[in-house]
Amino acid sequence: MDETRYQGLGQLGGDSAIPESPEKAVLEAVSNPHADTQYLVRFTCPEFTSLCPVTGQPDFAHLVIDYVPGESLLESKSLKLFLASFRNHAGFHEECTISIAKRIESAIAPLWLRIGGYWFPRGGIPIDVFYQSGDCPDGLWLPDPGVQPYRGRG
Numbered sequence: 001m002d003e004t005r006y007q008g009l010g011q012l013g014g015d016s017a018i019p020e021s022p023e024k025a026v027l028e029a030v031s032n033p034h035a036d037t038q039y040l041v042r043f044t045c046p047e048f049t050s051l052c053p054v055t056g057q058p059d060f061a062h063l064v065i066d067y068v069p070g071e072s073l074l075e076s077k078s079l080k081l082f083l084a085s086f087r088n089h090a091g092f093h094e095e096c097t098i099s100i101a102k103r104i105e106s107a108i109a110p111l112w113l114r115i116g117g118y119w120f121p122r123g124g125i126p127i128d129v130f131y132q133s134g135d136c137p138d139g140l141w142l143p144d145p146g147v148q149p150y151r152g153r154g
Contacts, residue, residue: 016077018084022099025082027107029072038111038137042066043076044146045083052122053090061093062118063100064145067110068137074108093119097129105133112137118147126150 019025045063052059063083067074082103086096097117105113110133117129128149136142
């Protein structure tokens with residue numbers, strides 16, 4: 001195994017505090033050992049939180065991030081810390097979801113990216129936000145995200 005691809009990672013394998021803000025968070029990349037193969041990577045964050053920019057109250061979401069890696073993989077601990085940095089970030093659902101997608105695109109230049117932000121209701125209305133970087137690659141197995149639409153009580 002080529003261990004040199006892990007050099008330069010600043011967060012994996014050590015103590016890492018949650019960044020103060022998404023802007024201060026660092027998304028790290030690792031060389032993709034199977035860059036010649038098209039495959040899907042899925043990250044699921046069922047307990048994502050941010051703050052309402054008007055009321056300051058917490059907002060909760062279940063995020064599903066799918067991507068087809070190119071030359072780089074997204075290092076998972078850096079993603080975890082990046083997503084956790086939103087807990088004190090004030091932003092509407094749309095801003096949070098799309099800025100996560102753009103940061104991932106900037107960090108690793110995936111061949112394809114899709115993010116589903118399944119937000120819990122605010123003011124009685126669930127606001128789900130979806131982003132996709134283009135058409136799903138031909139022949140890619142794309143499993144269902146597994147998140148049920150909001151149905152309320154009963």
